[in-house]
Amino acid sequence: MTHMMPLMTRPRPRDADPMSPAELEAALRAIGAQRYHNLHPFHKMLHSGQCSLDQVRAWALNRYCYQACIPRKDGAVLAKIEDREVRRAWMQRILDHDGHLDDQGGIERWLVLTDSLGFDRDYVTSQQGALPATRFAVEAYVRFVWDNPGLTAIASCLTELFAPKIHAERIAGMLEHYDFTNDTVMAYFQKRLTQAPRDCDFALDYVLKNARTVDEQNGVLNALTFKCNVLWSQLDALYAAYVAPGMVPPGAWVPGEGETR
Numbered sequence: 001m002t003h004m005m006p007l008m009t010r011p012r013p014r015d016a017d018p019m020s021p022a023e024l025e026a027a028l029r030a031i032g033a034q035r036y037h038n039l040h041p042f043h044k045m046l047h048s049g050q051c052s053l054d055q056v057r058a059w060a061l062n063r064y065c066y067q068a069c070i071p072r073k074d075g076a077v078l079a080k081i082e083d084r085e086v087r088r089a090w091m092q093r094i095l096d097h098d099g100h101l102d103d104q105g106g107i108e109r110w111l112v113l114t115d116s117l118g119f120d121r122d123y124v125t126s127q128q129g130a131l132p133a134t135r136f137a138v139e140a141y142v143r144f145v146w147d148n149p150g151l152t153a154i155a156s157c158l159t160e161l162f163a164p165k166i167h168a169e170r171i172a173g174m175l176e177h178y179d180f181t182n183d184t185v186m187a188y189f190q191k192r193l194t195q196a197p198r199d200c201d202f203a204l205d206y207v208l209k210n211a212r213t214v215d216e217q218n219g220v221l222n223a224l225t226f227k228c229n230v231l232w233s234q235l236d237a238l239y240a241a242y243v244a245p246g247m248v249p250p251g252a253w254v255p256g257e258g259e260t261r
């Protein structure tokens with residue numbers, strides 16, 4: 001994929017013909033191919049073992065904010081959906097993250113990862129050491145869903161179309177390169193390998209069936225671009241603070257803080 005290709009940032013004119021579902025899917029996939037955060041230099045470092053343990057800690061600590069916002073975001077999506085069957089399917093996402101019956105849920109699995117890095121749980125869940133940009137980005141995701149129609153809100157999760165590939169790469173790369181990892185520590189990502197395809201197949205099907213007008217199609221394309229930016233900007237902030245130039249904002253985590261050992 002070359003970065004010389006034009007980015008799909010401009011909305012199509014309203015008098016254009018709507019795209020067919022196949023064309024819309026191709027346009028959505030083109031956005032991911034150019035903008036998804038698998039391309040970010042921080043992820044390349046993380047997956048190839050080039051991160052120091054403190055850089056991995058910074059990533060896991062900040063990424064907790066994203067985990068914590070996902071069920072809130074899905075609650076906001078639920079409030080937009082009038083179709084009972086769609087709501088029934090969507091509810092599963094909240095249970096997957098918050099836990100249900102015997103399953104402790106994805107947030108708990110994320111805390112197992114931060115435990116293994118030596119963090120105090122209260123420090124992680126307080127989010128007090130997170131970068132300001134992380135907090136802004138994840139809240140912008142919740143707010144985007146809150147402020148937009150149900151179709152657009154649903155489309156904003158379509159970054160997950162590209163997630164299984166990055167999760168598989170992360171599981172293999174982190175197990176190979178970092179001593180603190182094992183199957184229990186990486187269980188969050190292992191679980192997502194089946195949850196994410198189920199979720200995004202459902203969302204893609206919904207979007208392709210329901211985005212019929214040019215305005216609706218522009219709305220869903222814009223939602224995916226926005227969401228790629230939510231993910232990308234978190235890694236930019238992480239890179240600037242903990243890789244180069246090492247500009248840690250006041251109050252954000254510094255190595256040693258919030259750790260139990």
Ligand SMILES: O=C(O)c1cc(C(=O)O)c2c(n1)C(=O)C(=O)c1cc(C(=O)O)[nH]c1-2
Pocket residue numbers: 070156157158159160161162163166167192231
């Ligand atoms: O590790 C990743 O790169 C990654 C990316 C994304 C994504 O593309 O938004 C999600 C996840 N993980 C994830 O684990 C997850 O539960 C999730 C939910 C959603 C969403 O938008 O509803 N995205 C993602």
